[in-house]
Amino acid sequence: MTTSPQPADRLAAFGNQLVDVHLWLREELSRLREDVDAFLSGGADRPRNLRAHCLAFCTALTRHHTAEDQGVFPVLAETYPSLRPVLAELARDHEQVEEILRRLQELLDALPGTEAGTEPDPAEVRRVRGELDGLVALVESHFTYEEKKLVTALNELGTPLPDDFRLADLTGH
Known part of the structure; x- marks a missing residue:
C-alpha cells in the first residue's frame, strides 16, 4: 500500500528545489x-x-528570479523578518543580473556570423566575454549566497511556493 506524501514532506523540499534549480542554471x-x-x-x-x-537561458533565469521576487521572497520576509536585509540584497542582485543579461543579448544579436565571411570585431569579442564573465561571477556568488542564507528557511517553510519556482517549470520537464 502506498501513501501519498504529507504536505509537510512536499514543502520541506523547497530549499532542496532551490539548489536543484541553481545546479541546472x-x-x-x-x-x-x-x-x-x-x-x-x-x-x-x-x-x-x-x-x-x-x-x-536568459528567459529561464529571469523566470526563476521573478518567481523569487514576487512569490518566494515576500513569503520568507513575512515568515522570517530577520531575512529581510538578505532578501533585499538578493533582489538587487536580480536587477543587476537582468541588466547584464540584456547587454549580453544585445551584444550577441549584433555579432556577425562567420558564415558571412566576417569575423567579429576584437573589441566586440572583448565586450561579449566581459559581460559573460561578469554574469558568471555574479550568478555564482548570488547562488552561493542565496543557498547559504535561504535553504534552511525554505525547507522549514510551510507555505506553498509559486509554480515557477520548480525546476520542471524552467526546463520544460
Missing part, C-alpha cells in the same frame, strides 16, 4: 559560455543558435 550557463567561446574563437558558425541558447 549553472550547467546551462556553463554550456552558454562554451558556445560563446566556440563562436568567438571561430570554432562555431551558428550565431542564430547561440542567440537562441542565450535567450532560452
Whole structure:
C-alpha cells in the first residue's frame, strides 16, 4: 500500500528545489559560455543558435528570479523578518543580473556570423566575454549566497511556493 506524501514532506523540499534549480542554471550557463567561446574563437558558425541558447537561458533565469521576487521572497520576509536585509540584497542582485543579461543579448544579436565571411570585431569579442564573465561571477556568488542564507528557511517553510519556482517549470520537464 502506498501513501501519498504529507504536505509537510512536499514543502520541506523547497530549499532542496532551490539548489536543484541553481545546479541546472549553472550547467546551462556553463554550456552558454562554451558556445560563446566556440563562436568567438571561430570554432562555431551558428550565431542564430547561440542567440537562441542565450535567450532560452536568459528567459529561464529571469523566470526563476521573478518567481523569487514576487512569490518566494515576500513569503520568507513575512515568515522570517530577520531575512529581510538578505532578501533585499538578493533582489538587487536580480536587477543587476537582468541588466547584464540584456547587454549580453544585445551584444550577441549584433555579432556577425562567420558564415558571412566576417569575423567579429576584437573589441566586440572583448565586450561579449566581459559581460559573460561578469554574469558568471555574479550568478555564482548570488547562488552561493542565496543557498547559504535561504535553504534552511525554505525547507522549514510551510507555505506553498509559486509554480515557477520548480525546476520542471524552467526546463520544460
